[in-house]
Amino acid sequence: MVRTKILPILVCLTTLSSAARAENKPPFNLNNPKRIEMGKLRFETSCAGYCHGFDGVGGTAPAFRGRGDGLDPSYVFETITNGRKGHHAVMPRWGGAYTPEQIWELVAYIEFLAHQKPPQTK
Amino acid sequence: MKFASDTRLRMLALALLTTAAPLMARAETVRQMGMASPNDWPEYHRTGAAWAYSPLSQINQSNVTKLKVAWIAQPGDITKGLQATPIEIDGVLYYIGPYNHVYALNGATGKIIWQFQPKLAPISDQSFYSATSRGVTVGRGKVFIGTLDGRFIALDQKTGKEIWSRQLVDLKTTYGSVFSSPPQLAGDVLFGGTTGGDQPTNQKIYAVNADTGAPLWTFDTIKNDPKSWPGKSGEVGGGAAWMPGTYDKTTDTIYIGIGNASPDFYGKDREGDNKYTSSLLALNPKTGKLKWARQEIPHDVWDYGAPYEAVLLPTGDQKTLIHLNKSGFVFVMNKDNGHLRNVWKLVHAQNTIKEINPKTGELIGRNEAVVGKKKLLCPWLLGARSWNAGAYSPQTGYWYTNTMEACNIVVSKKDNPSALKAISALSLGAADLVTEPPPSGKPRGQLVAFDPVTGARKWSVTYHIPALGTVLATAGGLVVNGDVEGVIHFYSAKTGKELWNFNAGSGIRGGLISYAIKGKQYIAVPTGLGSAAVGFMANAFPKVKTLPAGAALVVFTLP
Numbered sequence: 001m002v003r004t005k006i007l008p009i010l011v012c013l014t015t016l017s018s019a020a021r022a023e024n025k026p027p028f029n030l031n032n033p034k035r036i037e038m039g040k041l042r043f044e045t046s047c048a049g050y051c052h053g054f055d056g057v058g059g060t061a062p063a064f065r066g067r068g069d070g071l072d073p074s075y076v077f078e079t080i081t082n083g084r085k086g087h088h089a090v091m092p093r094w095g096g097a098y099t100p101e102q103i104w105e106l107v108a109y110i111e112f113l114a115h116q117k118p119p120q121t122k
Numbered sequence: 123m124k125f126a127s128d129t130r131l132r133m134l135a136l137a138l139l140t141t142a143a144p145l146m147a148r149a150e151t152v153r154q155m156g157m158a159s160p161n162d163w164p165e166y167h168r169t170g171a172a173w174a175y176s177p178l179s180q181i182n183q184s185n186v187t188k189l190k191v192a193w194i195a196q197p198g199d200i201t202k203g204l205q206a207t208p209i210e211i212d213g214v215l216y217y218i219g220p221y222n223h224v225y226a227l228n229g230a231t232g233k234i235i236w237q238f239q240p241k242l243a244p245i246s247d248q249s250f251y252s253a254t255s256r257g258v259t260v261g262r263g264k265v266f267i268g269t270l271d272g273r274f275i276a277l278d279q280k281t282g283k284e285i286w287s288r289q290l291v292d293l294k295t296t297y298g299s300v301f302s303s304p305p306q307l308a309g310d311v312l313f314g315g316t317t318g319g320d321q322p323t324n325q326k327i328y329a330v331n332a333d334t335g336a337p338l339w340t341f342d343t344i345k346n347d348p349k350s351w352p353g354k355s356g357e358v359g360g361g362a363a364w365m366p367g368t369y370d371k372t373t374d375t376i377y378i379g380i381g382n383a384s385p386d387f388y389g390k391d392r393e394g395d396n397k398y399t400s401s402l403l404a405l406n407p408k409t410g411k412l413k414w415a416r417q418e419i420p421h422d423v424w425d426y427g428a429p430y431e432a433v434l435l436p437t438g439d440q441k442t443l444i445h446l447n448k449s450g451f452v453f454v455m456n457k458d459n460g461h462l463r464n465v466w467k468l469v470h471a472q473n474t475i476k477e478i479n480p481k482t483g484e485l486i487g488r489n490e491a492v493v494g495k496k497k498l499l500c501p502w503l504l505g506a507r508s509w510n511a512g513a514y515s516p517q518t519g520y521w522y523t524n525t526m527e528a529c530n531i532v533v534s535k536k537d538n539p540s541a542l543k544a545i546s547a548l549s550l551g552a553a554d555l556v557t558e559p560p561p562s563g564k565p566r567g568q569l570v571a572f573d574p575v576t577g578a579r580k581w582s583v584t585y586h587i588p589a590l591g592t593v594l595a596t597a598g599g600l601v602v603n604g605d606v607e608g609v610i611h612f613y614s615a616k617t618g619k620e621l622w623n624f625n626a627g628s629g630i631r632g633g634l635i636s637y638a639i640k641g642k643q644y645i646a647v648p649t650g651l652g653s654a655a656v657g658f659m660a661n662a663f664p665k666v667k668t669l670p671a672g673a674a675l676v677v678f679t680l681p
Binding site: 057059087090096098 | 200201202203245247248249250252253298320535537538540541542543544545546547548549550552553554555556651652653654655656657658660661666667670671
């Protein structure tokens with residue numbers, strides 16, 4: 001009896017979760033140079049300064065530049081949208097500030113960085 | 123009848139004068155102010171003289187090696203570390219952890235007496251300064267905090283129950299400007315400024331009645347003067363008073379330092395001196411009117427704000443004030459009018475300003491970032507020292523402060539307004555900004571003992587990563603300083619010789635204090651690394667990436 005009640009709820013939640021993730025698809029080609037440039041502008045004022053560096057290398061977080069680990073665009077989108085609570089620092093939630101399209105432009109720039117040459121170690 | 127009335131008035135006036143006379147006589151000198159309440163740490167810098175000096179000497183050079191941990195308090199959240207400077211009054215220690223979590227503890231045992239955490243508005247999560255909590259203020263039977271959603275709150279000192287809450291700042295319209303530092307008391311006036319020097323907004327200092335929370339005045343740190351701020355540049359000019367000010371009882375004066383101009387590295391749209399950014403202000407607490415202002419860095423284009431402590435010296439005519447800004451030049455001035463007495467250089471790595479005229483304050487030989495070209499600028503945007511204060515010892519006459527010898531490479535750029543929509547956006551005015559070693563060698567930090575008037579170096583110790591905590595000096599002949607790796611160093615105040623140390627496991631970012639309860643002296647050290655500065659340091663000091671965050675208040679005493 002209990003199982004029959006829980007199962008539809010679980011199915012429903014799973015379906016909702018899949019639907020939510022399905023929405024996390026870019027509405028444009030992430031390789032579009034104009035979108036990458038828009039993302040770069042936003043990155044410089046939102047992400048670079050103290051945290052991720054102007055070249056995608058900086059802070060206590062792993063470098064974006066030259067990651068080469070198949071950075072999942074939807075994962076990046078969700079992280080930017082919801083923020084992340086670290087220890088040394090807090091990544092603010094950007095979902096209240098930027099539209100999904102603007103966040104996808106940030107994703108485009110970060111994906112662009114990920115495919116550049118890795119930084120030289122000092 | 124009139125005569126009788128006049129006589130009564132005269133007698134009343136005489137009586138008032140007679141009772142006021144002892145009060146007047148109690149008007150303290152700077153020295154008396156700095157040495158007051160020796161068993162307590164009642165204010166952020168202990169007293170309005172901002173010495174960070176404890177007159178206690180039970181713990182001293184001869185027995186410091188015997189120190190033991192008396193107790194440890196943990197705020198329960200380590201986000202951005204433990205940045206607070208605790209307050210101790212009459213045996214109770216008050217401190218604040220991440221996200222404005224306030225605790226009152228038994229200062230001898232660490233036992234929790236009460237705790238309070240405000241329900242922060244969800245928008246506070248969007249602020250660049252989220253979680254950052256630097257202290258509380260205690261007085262008038264209340265504990266005061268500035269909150270991460272733009273309020274001043276007063277709590278009952280005995281119970282921790284909220285007495286009043288006053289919304290002062292709208293995060294939506296100020297790019298997430300919040301109160302990261304505790305507002306300070308000047309009599310019944312509670313005053314303080316917000317973070318947000320890198321935000322494209324114009325900042326203010328706020329004052330309320332400490333007993334009711336009723337607003338009293340605001341002071342616009344962006345001067346309404348088209349010569350200082352052409353066009354609409356002042357509307358995005360920054361000027362945040364983001365550190366606690368001090369109150370000089372001897373003259374009924376608030377001193378408060380003002381942060382950098384915005385956009386940080388692009389000054390073309392704000393040609394002018396950009397008052398009152400990078401200035402020290404002296405204000406009348408009752409009215410908020412300016413007594414005097416000393417702008418130390420006119421037209422700042424390096425992120426060289428001046429929100430740091432104003433130290434009042436007990437020497438000479440007891441009117442000397444020293445004040446540091448991020449440029450690494452220390453301004454020595456008359457505390458009653460801001461007139462210059464000297465300017466001296468704090469660090470070796472300085473290439474943005476060749477010199478500052480010690481008589482006029484004129485900046486000579488400016489080296490600024492340019493558009494489209496990389497420029498090496500020293501010191502870097504974190505300053506020649508971080509915000510954590512130094513300490514002055516009247517025993518030695520030395521001022522002890524941490525320093526940072528580090529630079530950044532900057533390419534200036536006009537910010538695109540369309541990219542500045544988010545409330546946590548930073549208007550740095552830069553297309554590139556990366557940390558870099560100084561031309562003279564490796565980046566490093568030092569703890570230096572200076573003659574505070576001449577700048578003569580008396581001794582120094584070097585750290586391979588700059589220390590980020592506040593220094594403590596005591597009458598026990600000790601200087602205590604915590605490094606970013608978590609080691610708390612106890613030095614001889616006279617010679618700098620290390621006498622003892624203790625590894626707390628995570629770096630020091632807050633303010634050290636000392637106090638005594640029932641004849642027993644304690645030294646409390648907030649440990650736990652965090653803050654945005656740590657991230658910015660990582661390129662020049664890669665080891666910080668490996669350092670654990672944390673948050674624990676470690677309290678020492680003798681067995």
